[in-house]
Amino acid sequence: MRISDLLEYSVVSADGARLGRVSDVRVIQDGPLLGGIQAAFRIDALVVGRGGLAERLGYIRGRVEGPWALRLLFSRLERRAQVVAVTDIAGWDEDTRTIRLIADAQRVRRTLEI
């Protein structure tokens, strides 16, 4: 699978609520050693939902600080993003490009923390 494939998937909670499409992937470099050189890049969570404009402009995850009005606007958009841990994935449907979660929509974390 490629990351471009993953970014086409929609995420559905256990109670059937559509949370949106995968818009980014959070990666932590803490996996097993690769060739004795460096730790593997483990995919920890999927960032789901959010308008694409904020992402394209870099106004997400605190990467761009100003102008303050735009930062305020896009920070609000950012709060709509949801983070889904990979361990919360119940199953993949390749035909419909859907990821089903173990948890229902209320239990999915709503904050983007780094």
Add this chain to the structure above:
Amino acid sequence: MSNPTATGRVLHATLDLLDRQLRDRNGKLCGNVDDLEITRDEETGQMFITAILCGPGVLAYRMGRRRLGRWLEEANRRVHDTPTHHEPFERTRIPIELAGQIGPTIELAVDVDDMATHDTERWTLTHIISHIPGNASRAHQ
């Protein structure tokens, strides 16, 4: 839930990896990160980024031109063989362990000649430009 105690470096793939400039072991520019390969462990469910993908067709695939991208990748694979003097890997696929420093640019432990990034230019130089009388350049191969 994600692992809150994880101590490794945290990256966001589309922000920190995709479209980043690549440099080879000699510091030469050698393309951009067009896509990333993900491998999923069926037993544990864990997923890892296992390779950087770049070269002809890869970006087309990512942009939604799946068939065109596959065709370009396959055509390039048929024209340019995998280097035999190097640890075998496909020319469009760079194992992630060969990626050193990741920042504004990503430094790779490979030579640009072993990558597919400039294959089209290389082919044109070898098969067309070098045969034109009076050309000042010589083909690499």
